[in-house]
Amino acid sequence: MGSKMSFDKPDPDNAFITLCREIDYQEGPLSGIPIAIKDNISTAGIQTTCGSKILKGYIPPYDAHVITLIRSAGGAIVGKTNMDEFGMGTTTESSAFGPTTNPVDPTRVPGGSSGGSAAAVASGLVRMALGTDTGGSIRCPASFCGIVGLKPTYGRVSRYGLIAYANSLEQIGPLARNVRDCALLYSCIAGYDPRDGTSLDLPAPTPLRSEIQGKRIGVPAEFFGEGVDPAVASVVQSGIQRLEELGAVIVPCSMPSMRYALAAYYVTSMSEASSNLGRYDGVRYGQAPDTVRSWHDAYSEIRRAGFGEEVRRRILLGSFALSAGYQGKYYAKAQAARQMVRDDFERLFESVDIIAGPTMPTVAFRLGETSDPLSMYLADILTVPANLAGVPALSVPCGTAHGMPVGLQLIGRHFAEDEILAAALAFEEGSA
Template sequence: MLYERSAFELAELLRNRKCSAVELLDSVKKRAVELQPSLNAYISFNDNAAKAAEEADRRLAQGGDVPVLCGIPVAVKDNISVKGLRTTCASKMLENYVPPYSASAVELLEAAGAVIIGKTNMDEFAMGSASDTGIFGAVKNPVNTSYSAGGSSGGSAAAVAGGAATLALGSDTGGSVRQPASFCGVAGFCPSYGAVSRYGLIAFASSLDRIGTIGKNIRDVQLLHNIINVTDPRDVTNNHNFFSEHSFHSLKGVRIGIPEELFGDMVSDDVKTAVIGAVKLMESEGAVIHDISLPSLSSAVKAYYVISSAEASSNLARYDGVRYGFRAEGCSSPMEMIRKSRTEGFGDEVKRRILLGTFVLSEGCSDSYYKRAALFRQRLCREFDEIFRSCDAVVSPVYPEAGIKLGKGKRLADIYSADICTVPSSLAGLPAVSIPCGTASDGLPIGLQLIGRRYGDNELLSIAYCYEVAGGVYHG
């Protein structure tokens, strides 16, 4: 079936006229509709997708230098703006919001002839780890629907894994592309901060947010990333002056760092076995393995939640019922309207982080919390810089467990602390990728995380691809 094939394979079929973009969209859309009741991966579908597929077929028929993703169906996380298409952040606050413009990443995809199939489900405002905090219900894992697809980009990962999209855009603030990719058994890439324009990405934490890519394998992920990895003057943090074009063609001589802090007791035996097995595979292919230490990792999660919540508090202050978004009814004064709109419009997890962020920024507390977290972040960056003097990549699990069971209650502290493997690279602005590396005893996929040096995105993806073709779990 067409929906089962990788983007790379489908691009070849489209170019050789062995299938049409309309046929491909029909196959993927039917699959998406079929799986929607069981996975809940989408919030809405794009009514203009069929016209986009017809236009892609016209471009392909003309021949010449046609972009590689022309005609490929791509899903977009519902916090990334698509002009004229409802964009909700899975929140009552934006339940009926239709943006008047598209994100830069979406504009680039549409210019390349990609077909936007729809908007994927997520945690509310990207705050969560299981895609279960939004108003549209939880996203379920295609491998086992008793488990979460992960979060916050769970809908994007589930769609790609289930064949309900060929590729997908997600956002990654503290692991929100990598963790669901790991849970669903697909590849997920979070680029260096500044590699992809954030214009049109609805903000959660502006110094951490990044638009990432999800595909069946590393080659697919890189095809999508290469389209959106373009300089954009509309985003002042978008920076391509320092990006390296260096890449590896094999694992021979690649220096891999293994941080002892990320292989401790908090990691399950299944995950540890799979990741260590991946390291042994890389070593057998000629990689040089180094034991390393990142002393600051013990405080990384605390610093992440202080910084991200502070920025969320500031960014979400604009949702007040005055300008756009949800507005509460039956209010007797402007202040009551603002209070009721925010109380009724935001879910519990978003409220929790706004309150935490407001507290750490408050007078008398900012020095003790926010400024200390910012100083810690600088120290962590220096530790990573030192490590990459002798390493080309750092290896770790993506998540301490293979999955999250839906409906299983956990303490908030345990949920937050489980982000220990992904938030360090997020704080440091480093590129990181999740690659399938095995399965747990219950059959759930397990992801291997590779972290690269700042601005070494192509270098990191080349290492990931070399691992994948050397014998890693490969799809397509």
């Protein structure tokens, strides 16, 4: 038996691109819960833009697998949230639909690229939301907005219907105001999907429990290195001390591959983006070209007008990294460095259960503060290793610095979402 609800709340933070005013839903574990969806996840009959002019007005003819699961669980999808264009950013300022602001402080960014989803949750517009995480795009806004965000293991949640940025890195995951809601939404979207070649057939997530006693928590020194705000480091160290007080065993350790992780991530993601975004040519997607002009001129003009500056920059850099004579110098080396990151995680997880550190090196930036792209890229230093290795990672609020939220990042072994959620719940309850 289906039910209907209305959703007509003000959106002062510009969290949404598209709102659904009248929503149908059915009974289930998510029955009637308002859920926001990042605008790069396909929704049948609802505009899906990826925060880009080039897809404005595009309405997918089908639902992504996660949307089908949410609908069957009774979730009420209330709209599509703002994001950095095609997921390329850390602030949600590169959206063609204007920036989203942070509900904690409207002069600051909410993080990115899932900033709209995080802002919608943090402001109370919705109880939970879906984001995507290619290099930290769930955990960054969760940290900046003071909520919980989970990037699942690569392959644990179907990517069918996710508009691709960097296929080998990205995952869909939940954002919520507390660990229990985050775990609930995760349990509804995790599972095997034969339409996604990277999807894995694994047992369903176990019921959430609070468990930290005796867990060995590795704390890499590199997570507190150059570029990490001392005030943020202090808050996170206090959070790690709290884990110890709750019964965990803290194990200092080292992750030498961190020095290569950021470069490996950006070469990999930009290379994959240059290939994935080739389809926006005015024939398959985008505005129809002027057929009087040459195809080359029309193609260039469509992409110049449709893509923002950051997307164009990443396409150009990725195309260069894959070009003849340079692929071995850049892309191949990036894959070797990526394997070093994987090896480091495997080595550490032989002696620890969970790895902990800051989610982000700073608190939320002020609007316009990261006009230099390099400073924005450097902000991803603590989140990209989990994407390179494909392991699950979660951000949980652990305090404030400079009056803004700070996130504690918990990273687990492959498919250990239940373990890091249990530790996060123990931390959340122990900090209440």
